[in-house]
Amino acid sequence: MAKFVEGCIRHGEEILRHEDAVNGITYSLRENISNGEIGLYQKMIQGNGVVYDLIAEFENLDVADCFLDCILTGEVPVDCGLIKCELCGILLRNLESSHLQNKHGIPIAWYQEQFPDSRIISDGTLNAVSEAASARSNDWWNGRRRRKDA
Numbered sequence: 001m002a003k004f005v006e007g008c009i010r011h012g013e014e015i016l017r018h019e020d021a022v023n024g025i026t027y028s029l030r031e032n033i034s035n036g037e038i039g040l041y042q043k044m045i046q047g048n049g050v051v052y053d054l055i056a057e058f059e060n061l062d063v064a065d066c067f068l069d070c071i072l073t074g075e076v077p078v079d080c081g082l083i084k085c086e087l088c089g090i091l092l093r094n095l096e097s098s099h100l101q102n103k104h105g106i107p108i109a110w111y112q113e114q115f116p117d118s119r120i121i122s123d124g125t126l127n128a129v130s131e132a133a134s135a136r137s138n139d140w141w142n143g144r145r146r147r148k149d150a
Contacts, residue, residue: 013032013033013034014030014031014032014033015030015031015033016028016029016030017029017030017031017038017061017064018065018068020068020072022071022072022089023088023089024089025042025043025088025089025090025091026042026043027040027041027042027043027068027071027072028040028041028042028043028052029041029064029065029068031061037057038057038058038059038060038061038064039054039056039057039058040054040055040056040057040058040064040067040068040071041053041054041055042055042090042091055082055091055092055093056082071091082122083095083118083119083120083121083122085099085100085103086111086114086115086118087100087103087104087106087111088103088104092122093122093125094120094121094122094125095108095111095118095119095120095121108120
C-alpha cells in the first residue's frame with residue numbers, strides 16, 4: 001500500500017497525504033479540509049511553471065490509497081476513468097492529439113496504428129457524453145409530448 005506522508009503536510013486548506021513518483025511522473029494525493037474532498041493530482045511542467053492537474057477524486061482515503069497503489073505498480077484499473085499514454089505513461093482523461101503532437105511529435109493516426117488496442121477516450125468521458133446525450137434526448141422527447149398534449 002502507498003504510505004501516507006508522515007504527519008501530513010498542510011498547505012492552507014489542503015493536506016498533502018502522499019506524494020510519489022513513477023516513470024518520472026509525480027503523483028500527489030491531497031485532501032481538502034473545508035469540504036473533505038480527496039483528489040489525486042499529477043505534476044506537470046507547463047512553460048516555466050509546475051501545475052498539479054486533478055486526475056481523479058475519491059470518496060475516502062482507503063479508495064484513494066488503493067487506486068494510488070494501482071498506479072504505482074503499473075496496474076491501472078480499466079474502470080478508473082483514466083487512460084495511459086503508451087509512449088510516456090502519463091495518465092489522462094482522454095488522449096488528445098495536442099498531447100501526442102506537443103509531447104511526442106506524432107499525429108494521433110500514427111499512435112492508433114502503433115497501439116491499436118490502446119484507448120484514446122476514457123470510460124469516464126464516454127459515460128459523461130452518454131448521460132448528457134440521454135438527458136437532451138429526454139428533454140426533447142418530453143417537450144414534444146407536452147406540445148402534443150396541449
